[in-house]
Amino acid sequence: xxxxxxxxxxxxxxxxxxxxxxxxxxxxxxxxxxxxxxxxxxxxxxxxxxxxxxxxxxxxxxxxxxxxxxxxxxxxxxxxxxxxxxxxxxxxxxxxxxxxxxxxxxxxxxxxxxxxxxxxxxxxxxxxxxxxxxxxxxxxxxxxxxxxxxxxxxxxxxxxxxxxxxxxxxxxxxxxxxxxxxxxxxxxxxxxxxxxxxxxxxxxxxxxxxxxxxxxxxxxxxxxxxxxxxxxxxxxxxxxxxxxxxxxxxxxxxxxxxxxxxxxxxxxxxxxxxxxxxxxxxxxxxxxxxxxxxxxxxxxxxxxxxxxxxxxxxxxxxxxxxxxxxxxxxxxxxxxxxxxxxxxxxx
Numbered sequence: 001x002x003x004x005x006x007x008x009x010x011x012x013x014x015x016x017x018x019x020x021x022x023x024x025x026x027x028x029x030x031x032x033x034x035x036x037x038x039x040x041x042x043x044x045x046x047x048x049x050x051x052x053x054x055x056x057x058x059x060x061x062x063x064x065x066x067x068x069x070x071x072x073x074x075x076x077x078x079x080x081x082x083x084x085x086x087x088x089x090x091x092x093x094x095x096x097x098x099x100x101x102x103x104x105x106x107x108x109x110x111x112x113x114x115x116x117x118x119x120x121x122x123x124x125x126x127x128x129x130x131x132x133x134x135x136x137x138x139x140x141x142x143x144x145x146x147x148x149x150x151x152x153x154x155x156x157x158x159x160x161x162x163x164x165x166x167x168x169x170x171x172x173x174x175x176x177x178x179x180x181x182x183x184x185x186x187x188x189x190x191x192x193x194x195x196x197x198x199x200x201x202x203x204x205x206x207x208x209x210x211x212x213x214x215x216x217x218x219x220x221x222x223x224x225x226x227x228x229x230x231x232x233x234x235x236x237x238x239x240x241x242x243x244x245x246x247x248x249x250x251x252x253x254x255x256x257x258x259x260x261x262x263x264x265x266x267x268x269x270x271x272x273x274x275x276x277x278x279x280x281x282x283x284x285x286x287x288x289x290x291x292x293x294x295x296x297x298x299x300x301x302x303x304x305x306x307x308x309x310x311x312x313x314x315x316x317x318x319x320x321x322x323x324x325x326x327x328x329x330x331x332x333x334x335x336x337x338x339x340x341x342x343x344x345x346x347x
Contacts, residue, residue, distance in 0.1 A: 012040035012066065013322045014094040014103035015315070017050055018073040019110020021308040027109065028053035030315020035063040037316070039323045042103055044068045044090045068093060073110070076308055080113030083121070091115055095122035098301045104326035105302030107293060107318045109310040115303060116152055116296055123301035128338040131156070132298030133164045133237065134305065135171060138247055140228035146172060146181075147225065147233050150294060151241035158201035161185070161234050165206060165214050167297045168232045170337045174328040175321070184220030184230030186239060194219060198236065206234075213337065292317030295325070302331060 013034075017027040024045060031041045032054075043050050047069040054060045054067075070090040074082055086092060094106035095118045108115045116132070125132060133149035148164050149156070165183045172178040185203055187195035192203055203219060210216040217230045225233050225243065235243070292314050293306035304322050306314055325331075 009040060009064070010323070010327065011102070011104035012042045012064070013319050013326075014042045014044055014068070014097040014106045015319065016045070016090045016094050016106070016108035016110050016115075017043040018045035018070065018090040019108045019115075019308075020306075020310055021076065024049050024053045026310060026312045027315055028057075029312035030310075031065060031319065032057045032060055032063065033312060033316040034319035034323075035060075035065050037320060038064075039319050040064040040066075041319060042066050042068050042094075042097060044070050044093050044097070045073070046071055068097065074114040076111055078111065078114070080111065080117045083114045083117045089114075089118075091118045092122070095119055095301065095303065098303075099123065105304060105322035107304045107306070107315075107322050109293070109306040109308060109315060109318070112151070112305045112308075115305045119296050119299050119301060119303035123299040123303070126298055126300055126335055126338055129163050129167070129298040131160050131163075132296050133160070133167070134240075134294050135164075135168055135297045136244060136294040138225060138244070140226050142228045145225050145228055145233055146231060147235070147240055147243065148297070149235065149237035149240045150244050151237045152296065153237040155238075156198065156236040158198055158205050161198075161202040161236070162205040162209060162214075163298070165209070165216070165232065165234050166337065167334060168234070169214055170334050171295070171297060171330065172231060174330045174333055175324055178231060180215050181231035182215050182217045183232045183234060184217045184224060186225075186233050186235035186243075187219040187221065190219050190221065192219065202234075292319070292321050295321075297334070300331070300335070302326060 015027060015031055017024050031043055035041055043065060047067050050067045070088055070093040072086055072088040073090045091108050091110060091114055097103035098106050099122050131153050134152045135146060135148040136150040137144045138147055146168055148168055169181055172181040185206060187199045206216045220229050220233060293304035296303040296305060302322060302325050304318050306318050
């Protein structure tokens with residue numbers, strides 16, 4: 001557990017250890033892995049249950065882990081509005097720890113709507129940002145494509161899309177060392193005049209901001225997300241969430257087909273042994289747990305949202321990414337960028 005000597009160390013990450021489909025087990029496992037990698041973690045949840053889980057890991061008492069008691073949790077089947085008034089709920093405790101300066105970031109694999117609501121209510125928005133967005137990563141040729149909004153806002157304005165492009169640009173500079181990432185606007189055609197009224201209006205705004213903090217490529221189509229045509233793809237949250245779920249679902253189906261094909265006969269099974277290594281690497285690259293969690297970007301605090309079905313690897317990677325965001329001063333750099341662009345970012 002944390003000692004007084006840790007006072008000068010980096011702030012810990014607050015983990016909603018009660019959140020997710022599988023309860024405390026993968027959360028504690030992932031926290032232990034992250035702690036072994038040097039990340040301080042506050043495990044937020046029911047104290048007795050978390051102590052019991054930690055007891056399964058020999059040597060965990062010496063790790064930079066601390067339990068913060070929270071006897072309430074927002075269930076996965078509850079409405080996100082239930083976050084209001086439930087001060088003792090684990091996600092609310094997490095965001096409050098960040099607000100009070102006792103934690104660097106909040107991470108939850110629990111109710112995504114409740115996490116968004118808690119972060120927005122507790123942190124508020126960065127000045128100049130009308131709506132925060134969920135920023136996520138999808139595997140693409142040559143690396144990854146950053147997609148937003150992945151589900152926070154179903155109905156949007158063109159100005160939101162322009163603001164998200166700026167947020168994602170700063171994010172990639174800080175966390176991925178990409179100095180001038182390209183931005184694509186998701187549409188049904190590459191031509192400037194293609195798309196809905198929202199897309200056409202957003203295209204004009206982004207074109208006007210090209211060279212002023214945004215490297216706008218133009219319209220991109222669905223296939224371009226996986227071809228890696230641009231580093232960033234911006235779209236409304238309804239479309240972005242459909243894209244995300246479609247990609248994840250197709251990946252699972254595709255690997256199911258591959259397994260069936262490689263087990264269909266003796267020759268196929270022998271061939272499967274030869275390609276097992278490369279296929280394992282491909283599966284790891286396409287595994288959502290590689291990135292751990294998606295950031296809710298645009299709020300005045302660091303909040304990361306993972307899958308309810310997340311495993312320990314996803315939890316560990318989410319905690320590592322949150323620590324990197326804090327160490328890289330992502331939040332102050334986002335605020336500084338919007339302050340500098342106050343006259344250029346559409347309101």
